[in-house]
Amino acid sequence: xxxxxxxxxxxxxxxxxxxxxxxxxxxxxxxxxxxxxxxxxxxxxxxxxxxxxxxxxxxxxxxxxxxxxxxxxxxxxxxxxxxxxxxxxxxxxxxxxxxxxxxxxxxxxxxxxxxxxxxxxxxxxxxxxxxxxxxxxxxxxxxxxxxxxxxxxxxxxxxxxxxxxxxxxxxxxxxxxxxxxxxxxxxxxxxxxxxxxxxxxxxxxxxxxxxxxxxxxxxxxxxxxxxxxxxxxxxxxxxxxxxxxxxxxxxxxxxxxxxxxxxxxxxxxxxxxxxxxxxxxxxxxxxxxxxxxxxxxxxxxxxxxxxxxxxxxxxxxxxxxxxxxxxxxxxxxxxxxxxxxxxxxxxxxxxxxxxxxxxxxxxxxxxxxxxxxxxxxxxxxxxxxxxxxxxxxxxxxxxxxxxxxxxxxxxxxxxxxxxxxxxxxxxxxxxxxxxxxxxxxxxxxxxxxxxxxxxxxxxxxxxxxxxxxxxxxxxxxxxxxxxxxxxxxxxxxxxxxxxxxxxxxxxxxxxxxxxxxxxxxxxxxxxxxxxxxxxxxxxxxxxxxxxxxxxxxxxxxxxxxxxxxxxxxxxxxxxxxxxxxxxxxxxxxxxxxxxxxxxxxxxxxxxxxxxxxxxxxxxxxxxxxxxxxxxxxxxxxxxxxxxxxxxxxxxxxxxxxxxxxxxxxxxxxxxxxxxxxxxxxxxxxxxxxxxxxxxxxxxxxxxxxxxxxxxxxxxxxxxxxxxxxxxxxxxxxxxxxxxxxxxxxxxxxxxxxxxxxxxxxxxxxxxxxxxxxxxxxxxxxxxxxxxxxxxxxxxxxxxxxxxxxxxxxxxxxxxxxxxxxxxxxxxxxxxxxxxxxxxxxxxxxxxxxxxxxxxxxxxxxxxxxxxxxxxxxxx
Numbered sequence: 091x092x093x094x095x096x097x098x099x100x101x102x103x104x105x106x107x108x109x110x111x112x113x114x115x116x117x118x119x120x121x122x123x124x125x126x127x128x129x130x131x132x133x134x135x136x137x138x139x140x141x142x143x144x145x146x147x148x149x150x151x152x153x154x155x156x157x158x159x160x161x162x163x164x165x166x167x168x169x170x171x172x173x174x175x176x177x178x179x180x181x182x183x184x185x186x187x188x189x190x191x192x193x194x195x196x197x198x199x200x201x202x203x204x205x206x207x208x209x210x211x212x213x214x215x216x217x218x219x220x221x222x223x224x225x226x227x228x229x230x231x232x233x234x235x236x237x238x239x240x241x242x243x244x245x246x247x248x249x250x251x252x253x254x255x256x257x258x259x260x261x262x263x264x265x266x267x268x269x270x271x272x273x274x275x276x277x278x279x280x281x282x283x284x285x286x287x288x289x290x291x292x293x294x295x296x297x298x299x300x301x302x303x304x305x306x307x308x309x310x311x312x313x314x315x316x317x318x319x320x321x322x323x324x325x326x327x328x329x330x331x332x333x334x335x336x337x338x339x340x341x342x343x344x345x346x347x348x349x350x351x352x353x354x355x356x357x358x359x360x361x362x363x364x365x366x367x368x369x370x371x372x373x374x375x376x377x378x379x380x381x382x383x384x385x386x387x388x389x390x391x392x393x394x395x396x397x398x399x400x401x402x403x404x405x406x407x408x409x410x411x412x413x414x415x416x417x418x419x420x421x422x423x424x425x426x427x428x429x430x431x432x433x434x435x436x437x438x439x440x441x442x443x444x445x446x447x448x449x450x451x452x453x454x455x456x457x458x459x460x461x462x463x464x465x466x467x468x469x470x471x472x473x474x475x476x477x478x479x480x481x482x483x484x485x486x487x488x489x490x491x492x493x494x495x496x497x498x499x500x501x502x503x504x505x506x507x508x509x510x511x512x513x514x515x516x517x518x519x520x521x522x523x524x525x526x527x528x529x530x531x532x533x534x535x536x537x538x539x540x541x542x543x544x545x546x547x548x549x550x551x552x553x554x555x556x557x558x559x560x561x562x563x564x565x566x567x568x569x570x571x572x573x574x575x576x577x578x579x580x581x582x583x584x585x586x587x588x589x590x591x592x593x594x595x596x597x598x599x600x601x602x603x604x605x606x607x608x609x610x611x612x613x614x615x616x617x618x619x620x621x622x623x624x625x626x627x628x629x630x631x632x633x634x635x636x637x638x639x640x641x642x643x644x645x646x647x648x649x650x651x652x653x654x655x656x657x658x659x660x661x662x663x664x665x666x667x668x669x670x671x672x673x674x675x676x677x678x679x680x681x682x683x684x685x686x687x688x689x690x691x692x693x694x695x696x697x698x699x700x701x702x703x704x705x706x707x708x709x710x711x712x713x714x715x716x717x718x719x720x721x722x723x724x725x726x727x728x729x730x731x732x733x734x735x736x737x738x739x740x741x742x743x744x745x746x747x748x749x750x751x752x753x754x755x756x757x758x759x760x761x762x763x764x765x766x767x768x769x770x771x772x773x774x775x776x777x778x779x780x781x782x783x784x785x786x787x788x789x790x791x792x793x794x795x796x797x798x799x800x801x802x803x804x805x806x807x808x809x810x811x812x813x814x815x816x817x818x819x820x821x822x823x824x825x826x827x828x829x830x831x832x833x834x835x836x837x838x839x840x841x842x843x844x845x846x847x848x849x850x851x852x853x854x855x856x857x858x859x860x861x862x863x864x865x866x867x868x869x870x871x872x873x874x875x876x877x878x879x880x881x882x883x884x885x886x887x888x889x890x891x892x893x894x895x896x897x898x899x900x901x902x903x904x905x906x907x908x909x910x911x912x913x914x915x916x917x918x919x920x921x922x923x924x925x926x927x928x929x930x931x932x933x934x935x936x937x938x939x940x941x942x943x944x945x946x947x948x949x950x951x952x953x954x955x956x957x958x959x960x961x962x963x964x965x
Contacts, residue, residue, distance in 0.1 A: 094326035109348035120338035131240035149350035182231035246288035325531030371401035374474035394454035409521030488548035513581035520553035559602025569840035577610030596660035645700030722839035733820025
């Protein structure tokens with residue numbers, strides 16, 4: 091995996107920051123810092139804030155200010171940012187100002203983190219030297235986070251000590267000097283303590299991006315008298331070389347001077363997002379008490395508009411089909427936006443085309459966030475459609491762009507709507523933020539990739555749909571769960587047979603429950619592939635899909651072409667996962683079963699490969715577990731396993747390894763399947779028979795369990811394909827799976843749902859669960875590749891594309907990059923997710939363990955490094 095973080099000379103980084111440098115006369119007002127008596131981290135804070143404030147004072151800065159934080163916890167995680175540059179607006183001042191100084195335990199960064207740096211020294215004397223009051227942290231208003239360390243063993247980056255002088259313990263003779271060694275050197279130390287400091291820094295950057303609407307963000311990382319300037323966007327990060335910041339001519343003073351004169355857009359704020367007043371947000375907030383809104387949806391609105399949460403107005407500009415991102419098999423003429431109210435008025439042929447009318451929405455706190463710093467970084471919002479005067483759902487993410495391989499998600503919804511696909515969200519509108527490809531990531535332009543491939547750029551994108559679904563895990567009982575899965579499978583069937591679209595990422599996060607109809611919705615079609623786009627032979631290792639629910643063949647053989655059977659099997663894994671989570675089973679070792687089945691993997695030649703646990707499940711005639719006291723649910727599990735076993739019985743494992751494997755072990759197969767009789771529900775019988783037959787009429791109708799008439803089309807014919815990479819039988823079409831999910835609709839015994847078994851049975855583990863820091867999808871080893879000035883220009887396969895991008899030219903980081911035309915790549919990126927929060931879009935982050943437990947586990951040396959790349963994996 092290519093690195094996403096690069097180190098660059100500080101002069102190169104500063105040259106990309108917009109603004110002019112201070113004059114010699116202006117610099118006379120700047121203050122330096124005397125570290126002769128700075129023995130602890132608490133001594134660094136007043137030196138740093140006094141230095142920064144002197145620059146802001148000289149620049150008469152009004153939009154930003156530097157603030158000290160009280161270090162208290164104000165959320166799920168420890169809000170441990172002790173210093174930051176804040177927006178200086180009335181709302182920001184109100185949210186952060188406090189008259190009380192904290193005392194005792196819990197004060198300061200090290201009372202909340204696990205590094206233990208200066209912990210015994212930070213519980214007192216926490217105010218600035220001048221007695222300035224501290225402030226409450228509010229991540230909504232942090233413009234530039236500042237991380238401060240005193241112990242180098244806990245710093246996220248390397249800091250080389252400057253030579254001692256007679257005046258002080260640091261050198262001020264050449265504070266801006268860059269390294270002169272010709273030997274490449276890692277700038278990220280890979281040690282247990284340093285990794286903790288690194289994870290803490292990334293956590294703070296995540297707080298900024300999760301709580302604000304940012305295109306990018308600067309950051310400052312300080313170790314005593316040395317510092318680094320950082321630039322983050324969704325493509326990666328640039329970290330400057332360290333420099334001495336204690337003299338008035340330091341790069342820190344120059345950077346802060348530029349910050350003092352920046353607009354919010356130059357600081358990285360999204361210029362298309364507008365903060366609105368309480369009066370303008372009143373209609374949105376009233377929805378929390380509207381009896382016409384479903385009770386559970388009202389609770390979502392209350393959470394989104396809770397006190398202290400800024401409300402924003404965002405626009406979506408309905409976008410047509412980009413010329414290089416259309417459907418290669420599009421059978422339809424050019425189409426208008428799905429929502430008539432968002433369509434542009436027709437223009438006479440002699441007149442220039444009329445720009446589409448933006449659609450405005452109000453949003454508050456995100457309903458869910460992928461909690462990723464790099465990549466697609468999906469966020470979902472309960473939104474208020476101003477034009478429609480209704481609640482809706484708004485999805486905001488950074489979509490990858492590869493010509494003729496990717497396409498905006500709303501085009502897929504339009505295609506499926508024209509084809510009559512049901513049980514999917516209803517599109518309102520969608521488009522790139524600010525206009526077609528207006529906001530793009532910039533870091534990919536300067537990253538060196540050893541394979542010579544140009545990284546895929548990311549464009550900021552939003553899409554709005556009518557339905558607001560409930561999480562799949564909120565199902566009332568297993569009867570409802572089975573029927574919701576049936577609806578999702580039916581939507582998948584129609585998308586495949588009518589629109590020739592394969593979802594490509596079936597997971598529990600992409601199936602929702604309609605709270606009013608109690609039906610299933612299959613969502614998140616942005617990673618779908620058309621039937622004509624499925625490769626006929628071996629492919630590059632696929633990074634698409636939620637790893638936990640990939641099919642056994644797709645997980646074990648990453649080079650295997652993706653097929654319909656892989657999506658159908660993912661439905662089964664998702665169903666099994668929820669049974670394990672919400673129903674007791676008759677065996678010990680639940681944790682080991684779940685981890686080995688859904689999470690276990692290895693990296694072979696840099697490729698993520700699942701172990702053979704899933705493959706063994708379906709090569710064995712017996713199901714892997716039995717549920718307690720529920721014969722009906724067990725019958726469903728038996729039927730699913732029987733069908734998968736029969737499909738996998740014809741798989742030639744040796745041939746699969748020879749064609750698609752990245753290792754040589756052979757998994758033995760069991761010779762006989764489990765025989766179970768399956769009753770068929772008459773309400774679904776006609777539809778199921780039509781789906782299973784390969785030569786049904788192009789259009790036929792049947793009545794489903796809801797009492798509505800559904801149309802069907804000719805089913806897929808994958809069963810006739812060779813079994814090398816296409817399975818036959820049960821997993822070759824949708825009918826058998828639908829039959830199992832609906833056969834027991836009227837049987838008693840499915841009206842149960844137990845507590846979360848992952849929590850209830852956690853004490854069964856013989857040893858404490860190893861603490862895993864929050865997975866930010868960034869591999870420390872991938873960050874340590876050094877960079878030089880040459881990295882600012884296309885190298886190792888990067889192509890110069892005419893007009894230089896904002897990073898390669900003399901323009902600033904803050905400007906929008908020019909459109910780029912990267913070479914096409916075979917795969918689209920995705921987030922593999924985390925087992926504890928399964929699903930393609932994780933809701934929140936894993937809770938931090940108690941501090942004592944952290945210390946115990948860290949003492950044992952148990953720490954899992956973050957995984958390789960951004961929330962997108964590799965393109």
